[in-house]
Amino acid sequence: MFDKKNRWIIVSNRLPLEVKNDEIIRGSGGLITAITGIDSANPILWAGLVPGEDIENDYLASLKKLKDKIQYHPIFIKKKEYHKYYNGFCNDVLWPLLHYETEYVRYDLSNWKTYIDVNKKIARNLSTLIAKDDIVWIHDFHLLLVPKFLKKIKPNCKIGFFLHVPFPSYEIFRQLPMANHILEGVLGADLIGFHDYSYLRYFVSSVRGVLGIYPTKMQIEFNQHQTKLGVFPASINYQIFREISKSQETALLMDKWKQSSFEIEKVILGVDRLDYTKGIDLKLKAYEVFLEKYPQWRGRIQLLQLATPTRTEVPEYINLKNEIDMAVGRINGKFGTANYVPIKYMFNFVTPSELAALYAHADVLLVTSKRDGMNLVALEYIVSQNNDDPGVVILSEFTGAVSHLSEAISINPWNIYETADAIFHAINIPLSEKARKNNIMKKFLFNYTATTWAQRFMQELEAYKVVDQKMRHISSEENIPLEIQTAIKNHHNNLLLLLDYDGTLTPIRSEPSKALLTLRARRLIHKFAITQKVDVCIISGRDRDFLKRQFENYNVYLAAEHGAQFYNKSKGKWMTLVTDHKKKWYASALKIMLDFANMVPSSYVERKDYAICWHYRNSPVEFARYQAVKLRNELEELMRNYPVNVISGKKVVEIKDHSANKGVFLRWFLNRYDFSDKAIIAIGDDATDESLFKELNSNKGITIKVGAANSAATYRMDEHTDVLWFLEKIDQML
Numbered sequence: 001m002f003d004k005k006n007r008w009i010i011v012s013n014r015l016p017l018e019v020k021n022d023e024i025i026r027g028s029g030g031l032i033t034a035i036t037g038i039d040s041a042n043p044i045l046w047a048g049l050v051p052g053e054d055i056e057n058d059y060l061a062s063l064k065k066l067k068d069k070i071q072y073h074p075i076f077i078k079k080k081e082y083h084k085y086y087n088g089f090c091n092d093v094l095w096p097l098l099h100y101e102t103e104y105v106r107y108d109l110s111n112w113k114t115y116i117d118v119n120k121k122i123a124r125n126l127s128t129l130i131a132k133d134d135i136v137w138i139h140d141f142h143l144l145l146v147p148k149f150l151k152k153i154k155p156n157c158k159i160g161f162f163l164h165v166p167f168p169s170y171e172i173f174r175q176l177p178m179a180n181h182i183l184e185g186v187l188g189a190d191l192i193g194f195h196d197y198s199y200l201r202y203f204v205s206s207v208r209g210v211l212g213i214y215p216t217k218m219q220i221e222f223n224q225h226q227t228k229l230g231v232f233p234a235s236i237n238y239q240i241f242r243e244i245s246k247s248q249e250t251a252l253l254m255d256k257w258k259q260s261s262f263e264i265e266k267v268i269l270g271v272d273r274l275d276y277t278k279g280i281d282l283k284l285k286a287y288e289v290f291l292e293k294y295p296q297w298r299g300r301i302q303l304l305q306l307a308t309p310t311r312t313e314v315p316e317y318i319n320l321k322n323e324i325d326m327a328v329g330r331i332n333g334k335f336g337t338a339n340y341v342p343i344k345y346m347f348n349f350v351t352p353s354e355l356a357a358l359y360a361h362a363d364v365l366l367v368t369s370k371r372d373g374m375n376l377v378a379l380e381y382i383v384s385q386n387n388d389d390p391g392v393v394i395l396s397e398f399t400g401a402v403s404h405l406s407e408a409i410s411i412n413p414w415n416i417y418e419t420a421d422a423i424f425h426a427i428n429i430p431l432s433e434k435a436r437k438n439n440i441m442k443k444f445l446f447n448y449t450a451t452t453w454a455q456r457f458m459q460e461l462e463a464y465k466v467v468d469q470k471m472r473h474i475s476s477e478e479n480i481p482l483e484i485q486t487a488i489k490n491h492h493n494n495l496l497l498l499l500d501y502d503g504t505l506t507p508i509r510s511e512p513s514k515a516l517l518t519l520r521a522r523r524l525i526h527k528f529a530i531t532q533k534v535d536v537c538i539i540s541g542r543d544r545d546f547l548k549r550q551f552e553n554y555n556v557y558l559a560a561e562h563g564a565q566f567y568n569k570s571k572g573k574w575m576t577l578v579t580d581h582k583k584k585w586y587a588s589a590l591k592i593m594l595d596f597a598n599m600v601p602s603s604y605v606e607r608k609d610y611a612i613c614w615h616y617r618n619s620p621v622e623f624a625r626y627q628a629v630k631l632r633n634e635l636e637e638l639m640r641n642y643p644v645n646v647i648s649g650k651k652v653v654e655i656k657d658h659s660a661n662k663g664v665f666l667r668w669f670l671n672r673y674d675f676s677d678k679a680i681i682a683i684g685d686d687a688t689d690e691s692l693f694k695e696l697n698s699n700k701g702i703t704i705k706v707g708a709a710n711s712a713a714t715y716r717m718d719e720h721t722d723v724l725w726f727l728e729k730i731d732q733m734l
Contacts, residue, residue, distance in 0.1 A: 006462060007043045007134045010035060011126065013086070013142040015048035015072055017063075024062045026070075028352075030376065030450055031139065033237050036070070037451030038458065043071070047126060049118075050074040051082035075125050077118065084114040086142070091311065093176070094141045098165050099277040099371040100172055104316055112178060116145060119185070123149030130154050135461055138189065140164045145181070148188030151225070160461040161189035162232065165373040166400070167199040173206045180210050187222045190464045193232040193457050195374045195400035200229050209629055212648065224471065224710045228464060232457045233404050235450045236379045245356045245384040253357035261302060263339070266427045269362030269391075270305040271355070271377045272369075274347065276320055279368035279396065279413045280307060284327045284343070286368065286419035291335050291342060293417075294424055299340045301427070304362065306346045306355075321347070359384035359391075364426045366394045367401075368413035374400040378408065382441045390438035392426040394419070404444070407437035471705060471716035476725040481715070484681070484702055485733065491679040493734050494533045497727075498666070498692065501540035501547070503685035504706050507720050508650060510618050512606070517550055524727045529555040533734060535678065537669065539563060539662050541654065541688055543608045544574055562688055563665025564610040564657060577668065578610055578659045585642040586612070589635060589655045596631050600624050611656035628653050649686045663691030670699065681730075682713075683723055689713075 016032040017024050026032065035044065050059060056076050063072060077085075088111030096104035123146050126136065137160040138146050147159050173179055183206060186192060194200045208214055213222055220227045244250060261267065268287070272278035287303050307324065311317045328345045335342045350358070359365070365381040378393050378401045385391055395401060395408040402410050409426060411419050429437075474481060488495060499505055502515055505525075509515040517525070528534040537557035540547060544560035544567070551558060558567035564578045590607070593614045597605045602618040614631060616624040631653050635646045643658045662684075682689070682696050685706035693703040693712040705713035706723060717723060 005133050007045060007131065008035075008458065009126065009129065009134055009136045010044065010046045010139070011122065011136060011143060011146065012046070012048045012139045013090075015046060015050065015074060017066075017072065019062075022062075024059075024066050026066070026068055030234070030236060031454075032070075033240065034234075034450035034454040037237065037449070038455045040458075044069070045071045045073055045129065047073040047075060047122070047129070049077050049082065049122070051077050051079045053078060073125075073129060075122055077121070081114060081118065084111045085118040087311075087314075089115040090142050091314075094144075095165070096276075097172065097176055098141060098168055100166075100168055101276055101370070102172065102175060104276060105175075107177060116181075119143060119145035120149050122146050123153065126150055127153040130157050134158075135458070136160065137162070137458065137461065145185035146188075148185040151188035156466050158461055158464055158466055159189045160191045160193065160457060161186055162193040162457060163199070163373075164195070164234070166196075166371050167194060167203045167206075168371075169202050170205040170209045173202070174210060179206070183207055183210055184222070187220060187225070187227050189227060190466065191228045191230060191457075191461045193230050195231070195233050196403050197231050198403075199373075199400070200231055203229070208633075212625070212629060214632075214648070221710055228460070230457075230460055232453055233400060233448075234374050234376065235445065235448050235453050236376050236383065237450050238383055238446050239449075241356070241380055241383040244352050245360060247353060247356075249353040250356045250360065253354055254360050257357055257361040261344075263299075264302045265300040266297070266302075266364070267362045268301065268303045268364045268366050268423065269358055269381070270303065270307075270366050270368075271358070271381075272305075272307055272367075273310045274307040274317065274321055274324065275310055276316065277369060277371050279370045280305065280324055281327065282370070282413045282416060282419070283366055283368040284324070284331060286413075286416040286423070287343070287366075288331050288334075289416050290420035290423045291331075293420055297424075297427075298335055298342070299337065302341065303343045303366075304346075304358065305343060306348075306350065306358065308349055309347060355380075356384050360386060363391050364394060364423065365391060366419075366423065367396050367399060368411070368419065369396045369399050370413060372396065372399040372401070376401070378405060379445055382438060383445055385438050385442070387435065387439070387442075389431065390434050392429055392434055392437065393441075394422050394426055404448075405441050406444075407440050471711060471713055474704065474715050474717050474722065474726060476722050480726065480729050480733075484715075487679045487702060488730070488733060491677060492533075494678040495535070495730070495734070496675045496678040496680045497528060497534065497536045497730075498680065498682040498696070499536065499538055500684035500686065500689055500706075501538060501542055501550075503650065504683055504720055504723055505538075508617075512615065520724055524724065524731065525551070525554055525556065527731055528727075531734065535675070539665065539684075539692065541611070541613075541649070541686075557669075559662075559665050559669070561608050561610050562656060562660045562662050563668075564660035566665070566669075577665065578657045579643075580610075581643045581657060582610060585639055585644050585655075589639060589644070592634060592638065593631070593653075593655075596627055600627050608656075610660050611654055613652050613654045615652050617651040624651075647687055649688060654688075661691050662688055663695040666692055666695045683717075683726075685720070 016027045016029050018027045092106040135158045139162055147161050204215055218229050270283055272280055291298055328343050332341055332343055359381045367375055367378055369375055378395055393408040394411055396413045397410045409422050411422050502508055505521050506515045528536050539559040541562050544565045547558045547560050555569050557569050565574055565576055567574050590612055593605050593612055596614055597603050600616055600619050603616040606613040632646055632648055635655055644655050645658050646655050680701035682692055683704045690712050696703050703713035704715040705711035706717050
């Protein structure tokens, strides 16, 4: 199944180890259980941070005593640096923002710089460990920049990244001051995994909105690198939880719970870290509404809330605990009696057996998370249930788990009245229906475990083909690459040149009407046009009138509006290559684009026969860039049922007939005319040239990108003057 020669390097914020009685032992976390459960012979190395001063020698000596098939690699860091990185940025900025709790964000520039430094340090440290066939799997929001830094040092290494928390909507994520850096960092990975499709969708929209690139939903091309996206919902170790739930220790603890609440008919359980994302406040409000609306259940039902301590020294968490304590006291005072406590509240840690006993004891698990990456508590509860009398899960729709637990009762936790009714419904579900629901979800979890999750991710990462997509650089300080010279000579100096116009034959001008051919460029085109061995085709987004004026006296082919209209040099006639659907969309699109032209200073609309362009080259940079993204989004949404494409170029947004495409044109052109005896070279600078490059690459042509942007082209030049130099060199060869 897996290639045994591939070593797996797992990278997390901390090593999955614990110190017990001055000895280092392996922890029992879900991630290490999942990975070690995979049936493979691949060696595993686990790297993570270890904060502290002057501890290296003692720690390494203790680590040597650990008997484990996993090799551990500690990356030592000073406590102050770790505090700024972990508490100052991860917990005070990323954690609240990724969970939509922007009011809790506490941004400090020095903490952000430390986060960068720590991620760089981890990447550099890893680079010294990585061998040829190693596969690296990086985990969670603490290490979002590591993929980029590591890829830069080890470009051929397979790198995976999994986000264990939600990814928020674009409108939330864009509030992050360093949003672009975060996205660029994680896009260094070859495979990025999420718990849920909604997180993936939000990530894609943020990439589009922040970076201005338009990925497909499952793949992103950025900086000459291809990143695959996938959904891999995490799970739990079914067998371990079943064994714990059936253990004698759990049974004894469960008996104690029954004895302490023998007068209570129904128990609702809440198991949460005391964190503002978990919605404990909403749970208490909903339970209060339940007791008010259904008074017959007072004295017969109890909420058993376990809140495990976290970040107890942080003011926001201290305030949250005080608020929860007060709410519990108020509700108990309002509905309690000498013999009845409506809420039993525990603020402490419990053992696995104690937790399993709570699961088995409860009739309902109530999860009211405001945002939760997955919420594995719901999964643990289901697996721990007695098949003869199982409980019911009420689950927030804002958890990742709700997409996978088909029989849970889904709620909006902010609708406390809906939640109160859900509690009433849950405690009145017939036993046969409860058993049916639990059986369906338990079967799913039996087949889809934590190990299944990890195995699926590693299989997809291992299957990823790392392609060296770096374009070879053609410089005027050197000669034409030998491969290009050879290709031309092999075709006896017969050549077809496919040339873009703006940014290729001429520089980009602030006013497109002034982008005219220089005398140098004219002389070159003229030389090629009169040479029998060379054919020239100008393929541009410009309209046919402009191209006709520029090349009126030259014996060249012309393809206007990305190939919508074609000038046959032999017949001296223009022909239309697209179906005329413009009546369906043109007027509506024009109105929208004119509205944006009115909003954005110095922008304007260019009307063509089969396309409309909104230019913003002379507009205020940031404002225009934002409006360009907004315009493209609106056009894509409003015109999605019409035969059009919306594209972003260099300071331009264009909507055009879907068949007005340079790649489609080239396919037609090569089929229509016989150029089999010619070497074919295509040169272009814009996003619209990418379809041309891809089509020509499949025909074994030579593709050259002008500029530094990501491209499917094989070669790259810096600017249009290099194009003229290149064409002069070609002329000398002929």
